[in-house]
Amino acid sequence: MRLGNALSIGDIERLARRRLPRVVYEGIASGVEDERGLIRNETEFHPYRLVPRAFADVTKRDQSASLFGRTYASPFGISPTGIAGIFRRDAELMLARAASEARVPFVMSGASMVSIERMARVDPANTWFQLYAARDPKISDDFLRRARDAGFGTLVLTVDNPVPPKRERDARNGFRLPPKLAPLDMIEAALLHLPWVIDYLCRGGMPVMETWAPYAAPGAGAAEVARFFRTQSPSIQTWRDLDGFRRAWPGRLVVKGIMRPSDAVRCAEHGVDGLVISNHGGKALDRAPASIEILPAIKAAVGDRLAVMLDSGVRRGSDIVVARCLGADFVFVGRATLYGVAAAGLAGASRVLAILREEIDTTLGLIGCPRFDELGPDFILEEAREALPSESPLPRPIARAV
Numbered sequence: 001m002r003l004g005n006a007l008s009i010g011d012i013e014r015l016a017r018r019r020l021p022r023v024v025y026e027g028i029a030s031g032v033e034d035e036r037g038l039i040r041n042e043t044e045f046h047p048y049r050l051v052p053r054a055f056a057d058v059t060k061r062d063q064s065a066s067l068f069g070r071t072y073a074s075p076f077g078i079s080p081t082g083i084a085g086i087f088r089r090d091a092e093l094m095l096a097r098a099a100s101e102a103r104v105p106f107v108m109s110g111a112s113m114v115s116i117e118r119m120a121r122v123d124p125a126n127t128w129f130q131l132y133a134a135r136d137p138k139i140s141d142d143f144l145r146r147a148r149d150a151g152f153g154t155l156v157l158t159v160d161n162p163v164p165p166k167r168e169r170d171a172r173n174g175f176r177l178p179p180k181l182a183p184l185d186m187i188e189a190a191l192l193h194l195p196w197v198i199d200y201l202c203r204g205g206m207p208v209m210e211t212w213a214p215y216a217a218p219g220a221g222a223a224e225v226a227r228f229f230r231t232q233s234p235s236i237q238t239w240r241d242l243d244g245f246r247r248a249w250p251g252r253l254v255v256k257g258i259m260r261p262s263d264a265v266r267c268a269e270h271g272v273d274g275l276v277i278s279n280h281g282g283k284a285l286d287r288a289p290a291s292i293e294i295l296p297a298i299k300a301a302v303g304d305r306l307a308v309m310l311d312s313g314v315r316r317g318s319d320i321v322v323a324r325c326l327g328a329d330f331v332f333v334g335r336a337t338l339y340g341v342a343a344a345g346l347a348g349a350s351r352v353l354a355i356l357r358e359e360i361d362t363t364l365g366l367i368g369c370p371r372f373d374e375l376g377p378d379f380i381l382e383e384a385r386e387a388l389p390s391e392s393p394l395p396r397p398i399a400r401a402v
């Protein structure tokens, strides 16, 4: 299969799987522990049925969405994904470019291989900066200064892994910084994924984490900077720290990784502008609820006091439509665009954005709703969710307001 023939995010994932050595591909695909959360994120979207409205004039369809004073071409953006430069050199810059061209927001990871300063040359007005707060607050302060100087208007504070999650598949695979492949995996890589291996080696092996390099020892190499990063992150943050970030950051402040309605309300009280309901795509707490399960309770709790966004498990444009019907103001994707950029660089990332855009457009047409911002709960067949047996191989989790 070629990129031009890829019809779905699943097709794009298969392309990425073909290009990347197994261990590297699994670094994207993996979750934590038994990977139940990873499965749940996707399968919890499946029971929702969209009920079409007849005789609607859907000749013209509009999926533009406004957020923080900007109008985006589509109601979704790209979530922060650290170490993307391992999957393809300078992948972060390609993701930012693809988002800019598609007129959707891009969130730069605070664990990027590309520096804030290099990223600022792409499209700073379209880039948000995600911070993994450092144990040394002076480093976090400096990140804020650099992000502000770069012209990024929105800061995203990720709070869903205060301690290192238990990534068993990655540990078994030796997928760490720098990756340590077993001899058999090296043979597999050399035999089946030679273009990736050549590209990786010709560009000097593991890239330096440029975001963190200024804080490591002068002249530190890739492995040393990565080790330094691990001494600083994850770090435990409290509501008092959030207040500190609120005071220090003049732009929009978003908290990523909120799962409790009571925390969402508290974020609003602490002056946060938006939150992302997220479980890190199943890469943090394996027993966390799926984001889509918890969305209605969070929306009910905060209403319009702040922007309610969501990621984790989105693989179809219709998932984004469902999320909107249940109250999401905006949606983000992590793995989908990462698979795209890993498979085919800028063209791959752009193809993913186009697929999601086309799927939203088709869904809006088929359900008789010409405007994305007119979607609401009346398009959801609620009974279906109760009546249908779960398509998940797991026992059905119970969503409850916390």
Ligand SMILES: Cc1cc2nc3c(=O)[nH]c(=O)nc-3n(C[C@H](O)[C@H](O)[C@H](O)COP(=O)(O)O)c2cc1C
Pocket: 027, 028, 029, 041, 079, 080, 081, 082, 083, 109, 110, 111, 130, 158, 256, 278, 279, 280, 281, 282, 283, 311, 312, 313, 314, 332, 333, 334, 335, 336, 338
């Ligand atoms: C390989 C990988 C790296 C990630 N790195 C980060 C990161 O640096 N910062 C962050 O806040 N979230 C990170 N995430 C989580 C994503 O931002 C996002 O929450 C998740 O991928 C959404 O789920 P999805 O992949 O099912 O779309 C990462 C996810 C993946 C798969």
